[in-house]
Amino acid sequence: MEIVFSPDAPKPIGPYSQAIKVENTIYVSGQIPVDPKTGEVVKGGIKEQTKAVLENIKAVLNAAGFSLSDVVMSFVYIKDMNLFSEFNAVYAEYFGEKPPARVTVEVSRLPKDVLIEIAVIGSKGV
Template identity: 45%
Template sequence: MTRFSIHTPNAAPPAGPYSQAIRAGDLVFVSGQLPLDPEGFLVGAGDIRAQTRQVFANIEAILRAAGSSLDRVVKTTVFLTNLDDFAGMNDVYASVFKQPYPARSTVETGRLPGGMLLEVECVAQVERTAP
């Protein structure tokens, strides 16, 4: 199976040796996205809703670059530094996706760098005509 890296300047750049996403066949695997703007600066310090919106803006840009969209997401994994932020994250999440919602796992993690409250990764289908 052929696989290739997806990169867009419209989302936060990778902070290490990994791709924003990998396309493999008809699936795109989006790496964990943080609440960083395309220049790599934290958005919404201390505000779970603002950080969640930025994370999904990054995911949307990466999916678009891969020939997909938020409507084609089939699975997400949400990492929260504090499960007390679940309701705020979930409010934004519910505004991003429509039914049927993607499958999802949500876990509390020890910590993330630089005041980041969450990280989200996902898997989506791509259009068959996408490059």
């Protein structure tokens, strides 16, 4: 088991790691739309926040030698399902032709009152 840390993603705001790598699999903790340079929530709506989250996930994956194309499962927590199609449009830009399996649920509240949080699992072929 290896702890993964990227300075290009927000530092954890609690007792957890950005990600854990076990052999050819990476488990990325939920990322929220926080600018890693300022520590502040990214301004804007669901599109801007989704982009920031996915950029943070990319940074963590890259730190371990993975990429978005290695993501096999994502867990999406969205504040308002009415924002789903706007979120989905940005998400599709990042995952293209072969998107991972996904769970999407509406939640009543997220850390720092953001609109979205995403966690992923990635795997490299053996």
